[in-house]
Amino acid sequence: MGFRELSVLLGVILIVIMLIIPLPTFILDVLIMANISLALLVILVAMNTKEPLEFSIFPTLLLLVTLFRLGLNVSTTRSILSNAEAGNVIETFGSFVVQGSAFVGLVVFVILVVIQFVVIVKGAERVSEVGARFTLDAMPGKQMSIDADLNAGVISEQQAKARREKIEREADFYGSMDGASKFVKGDAIAGIVIVIINVIFGLVIGMTEHGMDIGTAANTFTLLTVGDGLVSQIPALLISTATGIVVTRAASEGNLGHDITKQLFAFPPMLFVASGAIFLLGVFTPINFFLTTCIAGAMAAIGFTIRQTVLQEAQAAVHETEEAQEEDLRSQDSVMQLLDVDPIEFEFGYNLIPLADAKQGGDLLDRVVMIRRQLALELGMVVPVIRIRDNIQLQPGEYVVRMRGSEIARGELYMDHYMAMGTGAEEPIDGIETTEPAFGLPALWIPEEEREIAEDAGYTVVDPPSVVSTHLTEVIKTHAHELLGREETKQLIEHLKETYPTLVEEVTPSTLTIGDVQKVLAKLLREGVSIRNMPTIFEALAEYGTMTKDMDIVTEYVRQALSRQISKQYADGEELLQVVTLSGSIEKKIADALQQTESGNYLAMDPNESQRVVQRIGAEAEQLMNLGKTPVILCSPAVRMHVRQLIERFFPQMPVLSYNELEPSIEVQSVGVVNNE
Incomplete structure (x- = not known):
């Protein structure tokens, strides 16, 4: 002690x-x-x-x-x-x-x-x-x-x-x-x-x-x-x-003495007024004239001294500001700062300022906080801080979402209207035709006074803040893999290391680099698979990371380790999963078109043949969507990632699963087959 x-x-x-x-x-x-x-x-x-x-x-x-x-x-x-x-x-x-x-x-x-x-x-x-x-x-x-x-x-x-x-x-x-x-x-x-x-x-x-x-x-x-x-x-x-x-x-x-002297003597003219009052008190009352004159003179002298000091400090501050501005212009750092790019930016026109202004009742900042928390739970990653600002170059009701300086989404809001959606509504209503920005559904902008009429008619009515927050959420989900860089991956690894130090030490940096781990996590996010279950992911990386350096293959093993999570995700809480399967001839055709190189395998299928396969997959998926169901493609593990690469450009949101990614408790029902005919 x-x-x-x-x-x-x-x-x-x-x-x-x-x-x-x-x-x-x-x-x-x-x-x-x-x-x-x-x-x-x-x-x-x-x-x-x-x-x-x-x-x-x-x-x-x-x-x-x-x-x-x-x-x-x-x-x-x-x-x-x-x-x-x-x-x-x-x-x-x-x-x-x-x-x-x-x-x-x-x-x-x-x-x-x-x-x-x-x-x-x-x-x-x-x-x-x-x-x-x-x-x-x-x-x-x-x-x-x-x-x-x-x-x-x-x-x-x-x-x-x-x-x-x-x-x-x-x-x-x-x-x-x-x-x-x-x-x-x-x-x-x-x-x-x-x-x-x-x-x-x-x-x-x-x-x-x-x-x-x-x-x-x-x-x-x-x-x-x-x-x-x-x-x-x-x-x-x-x-x-x-x-x-x-x-x-x-x-x-400052401390109390500094604050008292600074604030009490902040207005030198007031000292002159007080000095004059004390002097007049000595002139018109029996109080000792010599005493009041001395005190009045002292106060006037203090006021004059402080006033001169304030003027000198103001001139010195102006001079220092000018020198600092000149130095900034000559400084290399001021130019380097212009190179910084925000991970995510949300810009909006001046009509949408009430969305972000809390004084006008806007709750956009609170919604952004909830979006980041929601995505942390759903995706397992911390979304970077979203920079929110107005942009006079945009249309008054327009907003833009940028990622690392590039525009990735755009929309338009009517602040005094509500968005009404509902293809199965009982009766049509009048409004400004538009498209729901998050999912591309047809919608209408209706005045506020017609909200109850639209709801009674069977429409889903949403206010502008909910429209933009939903759009922002879906945009971030879609591009989450682009936000996960090596620095963000390192932070996730450090967080996992707090509770699983031995597991992390076995994987990185000896077996895999941070870049390798980042590639696997990004591939999972790209296909909508949450990376929140990091212990299971790292268990798979520790087991299969020593077998191959092809991160595409390692990702397939990780997906198989996450089979319970993936099965529940697409079965949507039910024990029955309806899928579109690939025929054996289609899978063989894809497998025969694989070319092996030093950097890994890639699909080298004839363009006309690949186009026909994509068209057949699209036709089967469309039939399933017409029934109100989400299309899921099911194929063998050997060709799963290549099928995904084949259709990703045309159907980016369509999940492709392999047989090894399904839990035994999940019953699979094939509602369509993609074949050569």
Whole structure:
């Protein structure tokens, strides 16, 4: 245990000793001076903090200091009543400070208690209560503000985490201060009670045990009691003042002295006005003219000096800004920053600004937060921060989604309309014809007052924020494999390493590189397979990564390891999976067209033949879609990835599964066969 921890423990033990064991007057003198020094140190630290959390230990320290002071009161009371003495410090305060007059000392003590109890303690207690309540009430808003800044790209994940921790610490601090302020209030009451006890019982003990007459006993014990009261109340006043300073401090750039001088003298002309008022006070009233003139002159001089300083600082700031701008223009870094490209950008026209403006009721930023959380659960990857901004070059109601600077999606919204969709609606309604951007379904933009009519007619009615958030979600899902680079893959691996260190060490970097792992994960995402089950993926990589360096083949093994997940995904919770299969002749034709090279296998089928295969697959899939079912292609493991490559350009969303990717519990029903005929 270090010296710091040991010193605090010894201090607590000392408090217990003072409450039980009588202490010599010399030790009492040392402890009293230590109490005054500690109180002075606390108030100086409180004045030099920039924000309350810099002195977060203050509530606990307040309790310890209060107990220490009360322990001293018990020890000094015991010494005064037992021996009619309390050491040099208390006698000095009783004789020198109040000039030996018990009545004067008593009046000074009462004034100190009133100032502390009625003014400072009462105010600090109220500020603590209000601060605690307002801090707790403001927590949800602050959390939303952090999420909004994070989604807008203003802050990083680490900065957001630090700000959230700060909010929690502020709530804990103000809650503690609300209770700790009661210590100071109780200390002031205890000081009054102790003085009354010392005076009354001092008179009785002085006359009965020490043989003093009433005048001598009153003078002796009253002076000692007042001295003891002043010795304890002065540190108590400093501590209560420190309490008020801490709870009334707001976050700033400097300490209390810096802020007071900066803000009090922020308007030099006001000093001239105050100077003139003081001067006129000396002219038209009997107040000493020389005194008022000196004070007025001093205030005018201070105002003039501050005004000159402000002008010089303003000129220097302008000069520094110009130099900094010139330096930026010459700096290579300023040019390099222009090369940065955001992973995802969402730009919109000026009519759509209310979507992102919380003051106008927009909740786009909150929706983006939910989109990132939803995709983290569905895809198993952390989608980068989406940069949201307006673009006056777009049409007023238009929006564009860009990925690494390139446009990947575009749409248009009517802010005062709703989108109505429903091919099976009972009766048609009038509206602006459009296409639902996420899935390409025919739709109508209808006025807000016709919403209920459309719903009654069987249409699905969606508001503009839901339209754009759904479109953004589907766009990110489609292009998720493009967002997963080596850096993002490394972060996923580091996260997995926290719980599966041995598994990660077996796979990378000895067996596979981060680039190899990234290729496998990207191929899974490209076909809509979630990579959230990283332990299973890495188990497959550890087992098959040493067998081949062809990441296409390794991906097939990983897919087979994820068979339960893939089966459930396309069976949609049912035990029956309806598929379109490939005939044996088609599979043989594809297998015969494979060419093996050093970099792996690739499909070298005759263009006309491949086109016929794609057309037959499309025809079978269309029949299945007409029945309202999602087409799934089922083939042998040997040709699965090549069939996927063959149809990907024409049917990018159509899943292709192999027999090894199906769980035995899933019943497969073939509803179509692709053959040569």
